[in-house]
Amino acid sequence: MRLSQSLIPTLKETPSDAQIASHRLMLRAGMIRQMASGIYAWLPTGLRVLSKIAQIVREEQDAAGAQEMLMPTIQSADLWRESGRYDAYGKEMLRITDRHERELLYGPTNEEMITALVRDSIKSYRDLPQLPYHIQWKFRDEVRPRFGVLRGREFLMKDAYSFDVDYAGALVAYKKMMLAYMRTFQRIGITAIPMRADTGQIGGDLSHEFHVLAPTGESGVFYDAAFETGDALVETDIEKFYEQMTTIYAATDEKHDTALWDKIPDERRREGRGIEVGQIFYFGKKYSESMGFAVTGADGSKFFPEMGSYGIGVSRLVGAIVEARHDDAGIIWPDAVAPFKAAILNLRQGDATTDAICETLHDQLGADGLYDDRDERAGAKFAEADLMGHPWQIIVGPRGAAKGQVELKRRATGERLELSVQDALAKVLG
C-alpha cells in the first residue's frame, strides 16, 4: 500500500482527551477516531490489527474444537426476561424500542441467545457437548468510558459457550478454553496470565481472568516468575497444563493471598500491573435451568446441561498490546498482529535509483508492505514509521541505493543492517 494514497491520518500532536499511551498512540498513528463517548471508528490500519487478532483468536478457538457462528447485535428483551436478567442487568444495557413499541436491546453478551438457540435444536444427551462461539460487537453502556478502546462502550468480543452433560464435561471445556487462551496470547506476542476471579454479573463458581502485563494496567497483579518465561506453557498434556495454571501463584490485588505469597521464594515473586483481556466462567445450570433447556439422558429422563462461557476482548486487546509494547517514539507491534510487516522509506522521493528499489520492494511485499512514497524529508518518514510501529523499516537512501543496498531497521531493538534488496526482503518475509 502507498502511504500517499492511504487513509492513515497521523497526528503530530496529541489530542487533549487522550490520557494513556495506547489511546494517544492509536489516535496519533491514525488507527482509530472517536465518534461518540466510548465509540470508535476503526480506520484502515486499526482494522488491520483488529482483524489479525480476531483471526488468531479464531484459529485457536477452532483448534480447541469450538465452532464459529454469528449472532446478531440486537436482541429481544423477551429473551432476557426468560433468564431474569432483563431487570437485573441495569443501566449498562442499552435498551431500544422499535416502531412497533417492541422492546429490544443491543447485546452486552449472549448467554440468553445462545441458550435459546441450542435449546431449540438440541434435544438429546447424544448431541452434547456443544461449543459454539462468535466474534461480534457488544455494547455496554459504561458509566464512564475512558482509555480509548480499553474501556469503550462498543467493543469487539469473542464469546464461546459450552454445553455439557455433566460437571466433568464442563470442566474439560473449561480447561480446553484456558489452553486455547494461553496459546492465543502467546501467538499474539504478549504475556497474559490466568488469575482466579469473581464471577460477577454472569454468575457461577469457577472463573479465571486473563491479564496482559503492562505498566499502565488497571489492576495490580502478583504472580510467580514461571508465567514470565513461558515455561508454564511448555506442558502439552491438558491435565498437567491446567494443574500448573491453577497451582502456580497468580492473583489480582483483589484476590491476593499474602499467606500463599509469602511461601514463594523471593526471586520468583513478581508484582506488576495488568489489563484484563479475557475471562472464562463455569456457571453450571444457571441458564439452562432458568431458560428451560433440558435434554433427554441415556435413561430417558430429562436433565439440564452444564454450561460455561468464555470471552476475549478483541478490541481491548489492541489497546492492551500497545500499552505493553511502546516507547517514546510510538508503537512496537509484535510481528503477528502488525498492520504491515515493513515500511518502505524512500529517503529521496523522485530519485530514479531509490524510486526503482522502492517499487521493487513494494511489489514483492504486497499487502505486508507500506510504502512511504510521500515527498517528505527523511526525518518525517522515520518519525512516522516509528510512531506506526512496523516491525521492520526498509530504509532506501541515495547513498546505499547506488551500491544496490538498503538499510533494514528492527523497530523493537533499533538494530540496523546494511543488506542487498533481496536479502532485506528475505529477512522481512522469512
Added chain:
RNA sequence: CGGAGCGUAGCGCAGUCUGGUAGCGCACCAGUCUGGGGGACUGGGGGUCGUGGGUUCGAAUCCCGCCGCUCCGACCA
C-alpha cells in the same frame, strides 16, 4: 451515580475576568530552496466561536436553558 472541568479552523491552544467586527503554532494549497531523525522562506485558503434564548447600540466574552466531551471517585470484557 457523586464531584470537577472543558467546548473558538483538521490538531494543539490564546482571546472570556474588564463586551467593540476572531488570533497563534502545527496541518492544508501554490512556489522557491533543501534533502538521513517531524527543515527554511514567500504567498494563500479555511470559523454559524457547541446550541437555543435573554441582556445590550454592540456578545466568543455577561445571564439562563439544553447538548456534547473529558477528568477524579464508585462500577466493569
